Amino acid sequence: MLTPMPNKRFLIAANWKMHSPPPGFDAADSPYKTESAVDVAVFPSFIDLSRCISAQLITGGQTGRPEPSGALTGDVSIAQLKTVGCRYVLCGHSERRKNHGETDDYVAQQAIAALEAGLHPIVCVGETADERKKGKQHDVVKKQLKDIPSGIIVAYEPVWAISGGDPSKPAASAQDAQDMHAFIRSLLPDKAMRILYGGSMNGKNCEELLKCPDIDGGLVGGASLKPEEFKKIVEVAVALEKNYES
Numbered sequence: 001m002l003t004p005m006p007n008k009r010f011l012i013a014a015n016w017k018m019h020s021p022p023p024g025f026d027a028a029d030s031p032y033k034t035e036s037a038v039d040v041a042v043f044p045s046f047i048d049l050s051r052c053i054s055a056q057l058i059t060g061g062q063t064g065r066p067e068p069s070g071a072l073t074g075d076v077s078i079a080q081l082k083t084v085g086c087r088y089v090l091c092g093h094s095e096r097r098k099n100h101g102e103t104d105d106y107v108a109q110q111a112i113a114a115l116e117a118g119l120h121p122i123v124c125v126g127e128t129a130d131e132r133k134k135g136k137q138h139d140v141v142k143k144q145l146k147d148i149p150s151g152i153i154v155a156y157e158p159v160w161a162i163s164g165g166d167p168s169k170p171a172a173s174a175q176d177a178q179d180m181h182a183f184i185r186s187l188l189p190d191k192a193m194r195i196l197y198g199g200s201m202n203g204k205n206c207e208e209l210l211k212c213p214d215i216d217g218g219l220v221g222g223a224s225l226k227p228e229e230f231k232k233i234v235e236v237a238v239a240l241e242k243n244y245e246s
Helices: 046-054 078-084 094-100 104-117 129-133 137-145 174-187 206-210 227-245
Strands: 011-015 039-043 088-091 120-125 153-156 195-197 217-220
Touching (some): 011 227, 039 088, 046 078, 078 104, 088 104, 104 120, 104 137, 120 137, 129 137, 153 174, 174 195, 174 206, 206 217, 206 227, 217 227
Parallel strands (some): 011 217, 088 120, 120 153, 153 195, 195 217
16 A cells, blocks of 8 residues: 655756757656656756746746845856746756765755745755665765755755766666665655656656655756657556546
8 A cells, every 4th residue: 555745746847958848848748847747847957947937837946046146157046947937947967066066055055045035945965885885875865955944845856876877877866766766765854845856867767766655756967858769658657646546
């Protein structure tokens, strides 16, 4: 028997990273449109935000500066994301932490700025392979969440399980994911806050992952660029949601 969190409603988020929107993203039957039973959101590059918003997709920015404006060439503020019609913003994605040096303190500033702007911040946390090997995964995640305000969404990204197109990378088991999600929930002031899984969710493993009681959806990377595979993830979420309701 499934034992989901009370009032569970899945959020399936498509992170398209530095790729163009997939074919048919704006079609009438697009799998990227929110279903009645689950929430679906897309995170395109900045240049495609307007196209997605115009297509009536629930849209978020992949990152955003906490300052509302300034002499920051090439950057986009969280306030600007709100102005163009975004509803979500990713804060501290593992690739931003690695490639752009985003610190825990900076990520907390992003989350606070997003809440103040009226956006839903999705704060990404997770450990590297080396940190997990040393048994430090709980310490790492606890530190990443230390100064994060209430009212956010958390996305757990086991960095060691994010393929980035490399099929040789090990996948996290559903038990690995559930254990960390339960730990994260124990740290949150509001136990009903959503926690998404962001470690290479796909059409094959989504059902096992989404059945876990502390997993409230997915932050989907590579699989979100394949409309049919993403559609399967959404359909699984819808079926599970209906099962919970019955």
